[in-house]
Amino acid sequence: MEYIVQTQNLSKCFGKEQAVSNINLQIRKGEIYGFLGPNGAGKTTTIRMLLGLMKPSSGTIKIFQKDIMKERIQILANVGSLVENPSYYPHLTAYENLEALRKILGVPKARIDEVLQIVRLKEAANKKVKGFSLGMKQRLGIAAALLHNPELLILDEPTNGLDPSGIIEIRNLIKRLPKEYGMTIIISSHLLSEIDQMATQVGIVSKGTLIFQDSIEEMRKFAQPKVTFKVSNSEKGWRSLLANGIKADYHDGVIFLEECSDEKVAHIVQVLVQEGISVFRVEEEKRSLEEIFLQMTAGELTI
Amino acid sequence: MMGKLLTADFLKIKRKGLWFLTLLGPIGVVALQMVNYGVRKDYLLQQSDDDWGYFLLNIHSFTPLAIVLGIAILTSFMASIENETNAWKQLIALPVSKLSVYLSKFTVLAILLFLSSTLLMIFTLSYGLFLNLGEPVPYLELAKFSYFPALAALPILALQLWIASVCHNQGIPITVGIFGVIFAYSSYVLPDWMIWKWPSLMNQWDEPIINVMLGVGIGILLYIVGMIDFARRDVK
Numbered sequence A: 001m002e003y004i005v006q007t008q009n010l011s012k013c014f015g016k017e018q019a020v021s022n023i024n025l026q027i028r029k030g031e032i033y034g035f036l037g038p039n040g041a042g043k044t045t046t047i048r049m050l051l052g053l054m055k056p057s058s059g060t061i062k063i064f065q066k067d068i069m070k071e072r073i074q075i076l077a078n079v080g081s082l083v084e085n086p087s088y089y090p091h092l093t094a095y096e097n098l099e100a101l102r103k104i105l106g107v108p109k110a111r112i113d114e115v116l117q118i119v120r121l122k123e124a125a126n127k128k129v130k131g132f133s134l135g136m137k138q139r140l141g142i143a144a145a146l147l148h149n150p151e152l153l154i155l156d157e158p159t160n161g162l163d164p165s166g167i168i169e170i171r172n173l174i175k176r177l178p179k180e181y182g183m184t185i186i187i188s189s190h191l192l193s194e195i196d197q198m199a200t201q202v203g204i205v206s207k208g209t210l211i212f213q214d215s216i217e218e219m220r221k222f223a224q225p226k227v228t229f230k231v232s233n234s235e236k237g238w239r240s241l242l243a244n245g246i247k248a249d250y251h252d253g254v255i256f257l258e259e260c261s262d263e264k265v266a267h268i269v270q271v272l273v274q275e276g277i278s279v280f281r282v283e284e285e286k287r288s289l290e291e292i293f294l295q296m297t298a299g300e301l302t303i
Numbered sequence B: 001m002m003g004k005l006l007t008a009d010f011l012k013i014k015r016k017g018l019w020f021l022t023l024l025g026p027i028g029v030v031a032l033q034m035v036n037y038g039v040r041k042d043y044l045l046q047q048s049d050d051d052w053g054y055f056l057l058n059i060h061s062f063t064p065l066a067i068v069l070g071i072a073i074l075t076s077f078m079a080s081i082e083n084e085t086n087a088w089k090q091l092i093a094l095p096v097s098k099l100s101v102y103l104s105k106f107t108v109l110a111i112l113l114f115l116s117s118t119l120l121m122i123f124t125l126s127y128g129l130f131l132n133l134g135e136p137v138p139y140l141e142l143a144k145f146s147y148f149p150a151l152a153a154l155p156i157l158a159l160q161l162w163i164a165s166v167c168h169n170q171g172i173p174i175t176v177g178i179f180g181v182i183f184a185y186s187s188y189v190l191p192d193w194m195i196w197k198w199p200s201l202m203n204q205w206d207e208p209i210i211n212v213m214l215g216v217g218i219g220i221l222l223y224i225v226g227m228i229d230f231a232r233r234d235v236k
Helices: A043-050 A072-076 A094-105 A110-118 A134-146 A164-181 A192-196 A216-221 A234-243 A262-274 A289-296 B002-012 B018-046 B051-060 B063-083 B088-092 B098-131 B139-152 B154-166 B171-185 B195-200 B208-232
Strands: A003-014 A017-023 A026-028 A032-036 A058-063 A079-082 A152-156 A184-189 A201-206 A209-215 A226-231 A249-251 A254-258 A279-285
Touching: A003 A043, A003 A184, A017 A043, A026 A184, A032 A043, A032 A164, A032 A192, A043 A058, A043 A152, A043 A184, A079 A134, A094 A110, A094 A134, A094 B002, A110 A134, A134 A152, A134 A164, A164 A184, A184 A192, A192 A289, A201 A216, A201 A289, A209 A216, A226 A234, A226 A262, A234 A249, A234 A254, A234 A262, A262 A279, B002 B098, B018 B051, B018 B063, B018 B098, B051 B063, B051 B098, B051 B139, B063 B088, B063 B098, B063 B139, B063 B154, B063 B171, B063 B195, B088 B098, B098 B139, B098 B154, B098 B208, B139 B154, B139 B195, B139 B208, B154 B171, B154 B195, B154 B208, B171 B195, B195 B208
Parallel strands: A017 A209, A032 A184, A032 A201, A079 A152, A152 A184
Antiparallel strands: A003 A017, A003 A026, A003 A058, A201 A209, A226 A254, A226 A279, A249 A254
């Protein structure tokens, strides 16, 4: 399988601080690759290296099978990007902003109207960007990234600072692109719920290292359900379960077990009832992806 | 690629006041002499037998100051267009080389500077003719006094652009610019090697052409150093 983006032991140091270490990304054509990680994990640094804005301290980056250090300009001709906060020229109108980029990219003028249509900014085309809302600026940034119909679209936190309707709008737009235009998309976020609703592949970075990279389905498999028992005397119940050789956990007045078959649940209820304990509720709790994400990046948590 | 970048850069300086400043500089310099000659024309004409030469010297007494000040403001404006929303990252993620991005900025500024010089020449000639300073009109001297200071100021342009495009804090290039203006103001007492003295066209050999050659030579050198440093840096 050919990879659109492939990095090998990609590392970047700022002085003594290791911002990114040995990241091996593998992104196939037509994927929406969710690049996840807490703030400061090294997502933006990685993306800047992918775009040739920063030079890696070590390791290689291949995009479209070409080395970014050697063939940067040819690669970038097919890459659209939106890095962090949108960049724009506030004293120019939306149309002029795109025109300034269009001149450099050398695409036909009609393309400006097309991309303005795609991000629904047509009405505001002749207004100065100074007066735009953050959502409109963000959409203008996406329009700029789409201008030359790139094969690879790199979006760094594209929904940052948007209101819910803006987020939904951008999400729908992003989901549409691979189907309609055959684009491959890398989208970074610190919000798993965002990625969960768009991505087909997920890469998780924490403290500069890639700790998970697979399809979103694989990640969901980590979401093992746990079964909780609410009973009349939970501490006594827990002890009697342990006495019967059932490994249960006890926390905050609730008994819970991870990975529980139906037979096992039946057995537990039987044991509890025999001990004279009333069983109020037996519930299955699905762990959300958020929890898995937090668990994976646990080292980051200080609060 | 350069042509595309240049047209894009000219589009970006729209409504930023750069064209206005380009016009304002030469107008200001000539306007000062309009006041000077308007108030005491008879006295000034008595000062020298060569009325045109004396007039050009008077014009030239403010040209270096206007150029150094103008360069500081223009470069800072130019860099601020990209710095304001950190559009450098968007610009450099386009399929262009960093060297040509820098060259394009430098070229736009150089074009504005020479446009300003040309306007200075036109305004000087017009006011000189209006004053009726007599025949023949020293066209060669006029061209020298208009273009030489700008050529001698190229190192300042290269230095200011370098500082303005690598410093995110625009206070730094502005400070350097203010010091430049102070230096240019006190050219008489500066040693010959100070680049801020060169637009005054003064040197110990009394040969303005030396300043021009130094200006172009060191200007190119400083430009190359700035460009390499710009290309070497990571874009934040």
